[in-house]
Amino acid sequence: MQLNRNTTTTTDRPIKVLQFGEGNFLRAFIDWVIHRLNQEGDFHGNVAVVQPLAEGMVPLLEQQQGLYHLVLQGIQNGSLVRNFELIDCLSRFNNPYQYFSGYLELGLEEELRFVFSNTTEAGITFVDTDRFEDDAQVSFPAKLCRLLYHRYQYYNGDLDKGLFIIPCELINHNGDQLKKCIKNYIALWELEADFENWIDKANTFCNTLVDRIVPGFPKSTISEIQEEIGYEDQLVVEGEVFHLWVIEGGDKVKAHFPTEKLGLNVIFTDNQQPFRQRKVHILNGAHTAMVPLGLLAGLETVKETVEHEVFSLFLDQMVSKEINPTLDLSENELIEFGAAVFERFKNPYIKHYLSSIALNALSKYETRILPCVKTFYEQKRCLPAKLVVPLSAYILMYAQAHPAVNDDEGKVKQLQSLWQQDNLTVAVNEILTNPNVFTAHSMEIPNLADLVVAQIQDLQEKGVINMLKEMVQIDPISVSSVK
Template identity: 45%
Template sequence: MRLSKNTVAAFEQYPEKVLQFGEGNFLRCFVDWMFHELNKKADFKGSIVVVQPIENGMVDMLNEQDCLYTLYLRGLQNGKVENYHETISVISRGINPYTQFSEYLKTAENPEMRFVISNTTEAGIAYKAEDKATDTPPSSYPAKLTVWLYHRYKTFNGDASKGMHIIPCELIDKNAYYLKKYILQLAADWKLEDGFTAWLESACTFNNTLVDRIVPGYPKDRIAEITAELGYEDKQVVEGEPFHLWVIEAGEQLEKELPFPSIGLNVLYTKDVSPYKVRKVRILNGVHTALVPVAYLYGIDTVRESMEDAVVGKFIKDALFEEIIPTLDLPLQELQDFAAAVLERFSNPFIKHLLMSISLNSWAKFETRVLPSILEYVKRKNAVPKHLSFSLAATIAFYKGERNGEAIALKDDADLLELLQNAWSKYDGSDASVKAVVTTVLAYEKNWKFDLNTVAGLTDAVTAHLVNIQKLGMKEAIKTV
């Protein structure tokens, strides 16, 4: 038996108020779940129309089971294991604009439509000059949305009350800013009237966001167990962790219309999303990046095992609380609470997060996620942070390409791999040759944007750590920190 309206008790369909571009796991596990909660707890009484943003997608599969799906939230929450599932019924229908373009445009004629949500991947918010207003549909997401917004503007004769709150969830900085920029550019390219541009500026809001929830997605390794538990077949099951955070740059009006915080969801409305983005990048992503080479060379393969190891676990916590948090400017308690939640997420017994999967493009990640903490620490403390500089040394050791006699499958830009290979080829076991390797890596301005050898004390600190790693091995070298 397939999941459908017939298998859900007390099924109720609400008016369509949300247009959503994207039908993938993340939006269904994150935003759609939140709107489902809003219907249950805040009398929102609205449903979501899902638009397939690319030609080959999954709306047909979603429609086949009446746009219902089962959400599993599994992990640690406040020190307790949470393993919860629920049928999500907030999506009304899925539309493929490549085969249902007129139906897609018709949704713009609905006076109750109020919100636009999207997650079209990092590449989705892009300007394509070849898109035309007459395309059915245009290829890019900004162009599809421009066509839709213009149709709405014309339908309601520029009525300001029919403007939209546009809330992109793509993982790029200033996502709404760039989406608006490209829409305005397309409006100019297409020579749409000035009244439309004025309506976009005055009647619509474009809200930058930050989203955070680990979503493993479809649990193919245990779907037989899930099907037996549910008693029906669901091809759209999605798994996620209990933790969730949605930071939305918005005014008071949006919070009134979408009162997520009032029902206990971790949604923050703010005038500036930037500090929260920095917090996430430096703490969650930064710790991930700093952890990988240390734990992997120590002999560990997953994030959870790293947390459970007494030595590596302590290294992670010390780096986080002693060296990363002191470089951030949000309230201390807020930073500590977020950090504690991150460590709990890393310990999730239901997620097997391989260190090697995080190691992809480690140098670019280190430059954006860890290096800012090192530089800010040096600036504020007039000293080199010992744990983060040790991680930098461990990253250099990791790119030597060997763990306990076995080759490491390094994945990075070809020029970086060549740089490290050449540097390590000159290593002869002496301290001087270690320093030569370090100096070469820190001088690579293409990655760092400037010569890191100019940072007071950094070259010597990293060299000392790398000497210990090479002579003692990771298990003993980490103890020197």
């Protein structure tokens, strides 16, 4: 049976949420929270989905009229859990590259209160070539600024028509960074001071942290799942039971988004940094580190990787010896969190493909691992080899055009072009310093290029497994220089 609003029972609700992104994570976490608020609370609001890129899932969402099943699987209170939920809160869909006027109209919704987004770490970016008159702007912040200006004008600067803007991208101070981009567009486009004042006084930008492992579409078991649910659902998404959402926003946001009444693990706080440090650098850092190494070694899933004898030891040493010392948290807290993370990675229900984590991997490395590399070097004046080897593996993986590479086309082509140098040392130095590949100056760490060159040579000559075997047998605190 086809899944749509004619074949199942749903409820009509006003649009209260504008969501930038239609991918697995938002649908398995943020939209699930909104669904729960509708089902068990008094939120009574639906979501309008904006596709952030020219190509995306809006056609499929329209085909299923926003309906999809979420499969939550894992261990809860000591028992294995596997639940199906039909999520029905997505009700309007827009591709701004095809229907920009319709996109702007979404910003005029009378009861609109929230903006959520997940455009990956590369999404919250100021692109100075974006113009006010573009249909549509390239960057997410530019599109959002244009929509907010349209709302501001329509409601004549009414301070009661501002929004709670809650980005979920895994960058530090994501709300602050998004607001900064908005301010940059106000200046670039020479918009009036009253609009900037409305942005400041009527709107609330929240820094956030989100945590739920979401493997995404269950391609290996979709036939069995569709038979079980009784629908031909092409938008099924899998996630773990565990969830955590930390929002800096205080009582004002909490009053409009009453998740605590439902027992959801949503924390409103004045400082999300301690939660962010351990999650981004340990959980996401381990994910980002295992992807290129696992793929180059022929592994497919997170569970397969963390249960591999060599990878298990490598990742354990990487986290305990090279990540934990860089974090400003108690040792016991870090040990407990790390142990819990690796248990989550071994979830028997979750088939989390390494390839599904590979999206925009170079930006993820800069956000999740590079800060630890820099702090480690500042503390010990030597490089953490286990944190650097994923960088070396990513460069090799991109250079070889591995099928799992899923990144900005211009960035990939630039790296591959630089790789064509006859001299590996020259190629690596140019790749690390090219602002089209990595953020300008981000890789300016003493001896980093030399270590990357040596590691790439080892990866090519010895293979991933043999190289990691050697790495876990030596002192985890690595080398101060490479000759």
